[in-house]
Amino acid sequence: MMIAFVITLFFWPLMIASIICSAAGILCKSSLSLFVAAFLIIPMSLYLAATPKFMVWGLVFPLCYIASALCIKKSKRLLAFATSIPVYSVIGWLAYTVFGG
Numbered sequence: 001m002m003i004a005f006v007i008t009l010f011f012w013p014l015m016i017a018s019i020i021c022s023a024a025g026i027l028c029k030s031s032l033s034l035f036v037a038a039f040l041i042i043p044m045s046l047y048l049a050a051t052p053k054f055m056v057w058g059l060v061f062p063l064c065y066i067a068s069a070l071c072i073k074k075s076k077r078l079l080a081f082a083t084s085i086p087v088y089s090v091i092g093w094l095a096y097t098v099f100g101g
Contacts, residue, residue, distance in 0.1 A: 011047070014040045015091050022065055022087070025072065026080050034069035034080070038062040041087060048090070061087045 018040035025033030041062050048058030064087050071080035 011043060015044050015094075018044075018065070019088065019091060022068065022084050026068065026077060026084065029072055029075075029077065031069040031072045034065050034072060038065035038069070041065060044091070044094075061090065 018037040021033045021037035021040060025031065025037060045058045045061045048054040049056070064083050067083040068080040071083060
C-alpha cells in the first residue's frame with residue numbers, strides 16, 4: 001500500500017514537470033531543459049516498459065526528449081517539437097485512461 005502511494009506521489013508530478021521542462025526547452029531553445037525532461041520521464045518509461053503493450057516502446061520516450069535536445073542544438077525547433085509529440089501523446093492517453101475513461 002505504501003509503495004503504491006509513493007509511486008503515485010511521484011509519477012504524475014514528474015510527468016507534468018517533464019512536459020513543462022520540454023516545452024520550456026523548445027520555446028527557449030535550451031537543450032539542458034530537454035535533457036532534464038528526459039530524466040524526469042524515466043519513471044513513466046519504466047512503468048510502461050513493464051506492461052505488455054509497451055514492453056520496449058516504453059523505453060523510447062526519454063530518447064524522444066534527447067532527440068529533441070539534439071535538434072535544439074542544431075537549431076531545428078520544429079523538428080524538436082515533432083520528436084516530442086510521441087511523449088505528449090502517450091501522457092495525454094495515459095491521463096485520459098486513468099482520469100477520464
